[in-house]
Amino acid sequence: MxxxxxxxxxxxxxxxxxxxxxxxxxxxxxxxxxxxxxxxxxxxxxxxxxxxxxxxxxxxxxxxxxxxxxxxxxxxxxxxxxxxxxxxxxxxxxxxxxxxxxxxxxxxxxxxxxxxxxxxxxxxxxxxxxxxxxxxxxxxxxxxxxxxxxxxxxxxxxxxxxxxxxxxxxxxxxxxxxxxxxxxxxxxxxxxxxxxxxxxxxxxxxxxxxxxxxxxxxxxxxxxxxxxxxxxxxxxxxxxxxxxSRAKLYPDPVLSHTQSAYQEIVVTRARYNGRTDRRLYLDGTLQYSSLDEYRYTEALVQPAMANRPGEVLVLGGGDGLAARDLLAVPGVRRVVQVELDPAVLEIARTELLEDNRGSLDDPRVEVVVDDAFSWLRRGGDGAVPPGGFGAVLVDLPDPRNAALTRLYSEEFYGLVRGVTGEGGLMAVQSGSPFSTPRQFWRTVATVDSAGWGTTPYHVHVPTFGDWGFVLASADGDAPDLRLRPDVGGLRFLDPGTLEAAGRFGRDVAPMRLEPSTLDRPRILDDARRGYER
CATH class of the missing domain: 1.20.1250 (Growth Hormone; Chain: A;)
Structure with missing residues (x-):
């Protein structure tokens, strides 16, 4: 058969x-x-x-x-x-x-x-x-x-x-x-x-x-x-x-959705009591709300402006909000913006234009589409001014995956220090001292291990809760938290608020931790444990 x-x-x-x-x-x-x-x-x-x-x-x-x-x-x-x-x-x-x-x-x-x-x-x-x-x-x-x-x-x-x-x-x-x-x-x-x-x-x-x-x-x-x-x-x-499915995930109506080669980018918009709340999400994680982003942005930008820099480097921050505030600071004549994802920049120039006021198209802003780590390792491809940048803002996503941990490593902050001028300041967004305390204090320890003098601080952002930053000085001394008197138009920060930002209560007390490195990305587990809390 x-x-x-x-x-x-x-x-x-x-x-x-x-x-x-x-x-x-x-x-x-x-x-x-x-x-x-x-x-x-x-x-x-x-x-x-x-x-x-x-x-x-x-x-x-x-x-x-x-x-x-x-x-x-x-x-x-x-x-x-x-x-x-x-x-x-x-x-x-x-x-x-x-x-x-x-x-x-x-x-x-x-x-x-x-x-x-x-x-x-x-x-x-x-x-x-x-x-x-x-x-x-x-x-x-x-x-x-x-x-x-x-x-x-x-x-x-x-x-x-x-x-x-x-x-x-x-x-x-x-x-x-x-x-x-x-x-x-x-x-x-x-x-x-x-x-x-x-x-x-x-x-x-x-x-x-x-x-x-x-x-x-x-x-x-x-x-x-x-x-x-x-x-x-x-x-x-x-x-x-x-x-x-997306409507189940995001609380507000979705204005735009883009899947780039790197991440999912979603912008939502809603009206609350006559006010527009526009929100940016990357891979499902909220990046900012237009109702209170000024608190976060001012806290990131203004402390690093204390030494009156003329040229500033922004790593990340593709939404254009940090660049917007920098352009309003007297004496800032050049901003170099390094962003990995061109799709984020396109969204910033269209859907987010009302929030960033077209900052990325200002002639004083030089936009570089590149990976921050690779760009720094190449020495900035000729964009670093003689003597280095007077200030650096590190506005990168939280280290939620292994790829992002290298941007929170001792090696990375060492590379940043190499393009920062003498006495230059760096401000790093560092997560929440309350929700992800080990991630926050790990970032402080890692910046410190790269030879920076560090001063941690935190502010309340209603959308995020308690949110932390690290102000670091390239000269190795812990910098003071101070606000320049010639900066106007601020909606949140004043000298007293910034001074109080450097104090931490008992429930968010400092931790002594080892730094995170390329070889041992300790911060990844810190972030995961914090989110589980």
Whole structure:
């Protein structure tokens, strides 16, 4: 009787020399899709959970472990390799295609890190097992009708692994350079699912029909059509699903939403008692509210202006608020603004224009699109004035993930010191002494370890609560908190308020901590523990 391995009772059911290239090309395509699914989950986990070590380890280690488990679970199906492979690809396309959306909806609707972490673990395990099942099934397919020795089997395995790893490389390059910036995480995962199904359909049409009965071929084809239809429906409905989910996450109506190559950027707007409250979120984390941002911005900018700098460096602060206040300080003739994400700058020049008053387009402001750490390491690419900057403002996101911890490291503050002039001052936003006390005092210790003289201070920002900063002097002496008398138009700070900002109550008392470094980013765990509180 004909079988799947020999449906016509023949020993070699192949259709010519192109049979193996088609199989290997499908291997590469499916491997690319499998890696893209995991990159999508890892990127989304970074967005919704801050990219903690636990989530990252679960995705990476869990995926690798699931690969092995999937290979073991595939052993009973190698005798039916052709139909089993199509079933695996159909399931993988569906699970991988909807995985990012499932994680996003779970996070936004349930509001629980535990629930989204559970979804992340389940999706990672399912995708890993399905991808792991591919190799033994494909190995069986490539060996169909052959009576080979160990040397030939080794060559077949080498071809299979080469196609698999090459496909993974292609997937790894497509994700950051094409899929994520072009589609966003959820759409990219769904599109990848369609590619996955298409690759399986090509393999079925050109190479596997001879290994399946007519009924099996029809069933396999229909299953791929059904999965493609489901993914197509998801793509059509995805904007509505995302908007509905986003409304659950953000308390106010969403004015604009952008997924850049680095982060999700959301601007919301609402009216309260006749006042407009515009808010900027990066990866779901509030950056400012237009109702009270002046408190934060004045506290960051004004103490660093005490020594009357003429040229100021701003690291981060892509919303343009710090630059706005700097331009109002007498004697400031040049501001160099270094911001990583051009999408943030575009939002600042459009949706946030009313808040920053067009500061980024002022001729005194030089905008540099670059990573702050890399730019400093290169010595500022010729933008550093002779003698260094008179003041530096470090207005960067909290160290919620491993990538951001290097911007809170001893090495980073050492590089900043290298572009700061003699007697120059640096102000660093440092988190909340109340909500994330170890992060705050770790930042103080880290700045101090880089040779700066430090003076910590904190103010109340209603949107954020108690918020802290570090004023640091390049000469190594602790600087005084003082306000220049020639700065007008302030809405919050006065000499008494700034003097009081340098005092800390018993519940936020100073801690003696070791610095955070590139080798030992202690501040990442500090930030995570604080957010859990």
């Amino acid at each position: 004909p079988t799947e391995a020999d449906p016509a009772g023949q020993s070699t059911p192949r259709a010519g020399r192109w049979w193996r290239p088609v199989v290997l090309a499908s291997v590469a395509a499916c491997a690319a899709c499998g890696l893209i699914y995991e990159l999508a989950l890892l990127t989304l986990a970074t967005t919704v959970q801050g990219g903690g070590i636990v989530a990252t380890s679960l995705v990476v280690a869990g995926y690798v472990a699931a690969l092995g488990l999937g290979a073991l679970l595939a052993k009973p199906f190698v005798e039916r390799a052709a139909s089993s492979f199509i079933a695996v690809e159909a399931t993988l396309g569906l699970v991988g295609g909807v995985s990012a959306t499932a994680l996003y909806v779970t996070f936004t609707t349930l509001g629980s890190d535990a629930a989204s972490l559970f979804t992340l673990v389940v999706a990672t395990a399912a995708i890993g097992m399905l991808v792991g099942a591919e190799v033994p099934l494909l190995m069986s397919l490539l060996q169909t009708g052959r009576r080979t020795g160990s040397a030939e089997a080794g060559r077949v395995l080498a071809d299979l692994n080469a196609a698999d790893y090459l496909g993974a490389l292609v997937g790894g390059l497509l994700w950051p350079f094409l899929l994520l910036p072009s589609f966003g995480m959820q759409q990219a995962a769904a599109v990848t699912g369609l590619v996955n199904v298409a690759a399986a359909a090509v393999l079925l049409t050109l190479a596997l029909r001879g290994l399946l009965t007519r009924t099996q071929t029809v069933v396999a084809g229909l299953s791929l059509v059904v999965v493609a239809a489901l993914l197509g429906t998801l793509l059509v409905a995805l904007d509505g699903v995302t908007e509905w």
